[in-house]
Amino acid sequence: MTRKQRRLALIASAGAVLVLAAALVAYALRDSIVFFYGPTEIVEKGLQPGTRLRLGGLVGEGSVARTGGQHVTFTVTDAKTTMTVSYTGLLPDLFREGQGVVTEGVLEGPGRFRADSVLAKHDENYMPREVADALKKQGHWQPGDAKAGSDAAAAPAPAK
Missing domain, CATH: 1.20.5 (Single alpha-helices involved in coiled-coils or other helix-helix interfaces)
Structure with a gap:
């Protein structure tokens, strides 16, 4: 050789x-290679309380309730199933009702989730690709919605 x-x-x-x-x-x-589970996927998989995971979807309209200090309760939905999320801490500045969100934490029981961190979209035209794909799968996505997974919206508008 x-x-x-x-x-x-x-x-x-x-x-x-x-x-x-x-x-x-x-x-x-x-x-484990899952960015998040939607509420419907959690119910369908029958995940046990105490399971650590990421939950993603849309923040429910009219569901954000602030109680004492930094404790916040809100719902996350994928238009088919809704889960109540409790979180203690500062929410991102861009956190709003009706917007895409991914929370990381522990499943407490049927329909209840305790979040350790909350991730919100970074500008008004962005939605995480995983959230958009889950919404499309559920039939809740509408063609005029945000550009899923695209940073093109962050580019400045051309000068006139």
Whole structure:
């Protein structure tokens, strides 16, 4: 075997090991590689209380209730199922009713979720792609809605 062939064999075997390692990691994380679950998915999967996950959807209209200090209760819906979220802390400045949101926390029971963090959209025309896809799947998406997963809306308008 020439030096070039040995080098090529070494590179090929290292590449095969890397591909195998990536495949094993992806297989091990197959249930965890989810950006969030919608309320309907949580009900359908029958997730147990105490399960740590991300919940995403739209903040329910008229559902935001602030009680004492920084404690907030609101609903997250995907137009089919609604979950009540309780959160203690500062909400993002762009958090509003009727807007897309992803919360991270613990499922407390049927229809109840305790959030550790709340992520809101970053501008008026953006909705996380996962939220938009879930809304489309539920039939709640309307063609004139925000540009899903697109940062094109963040670009300045052309000068006239």
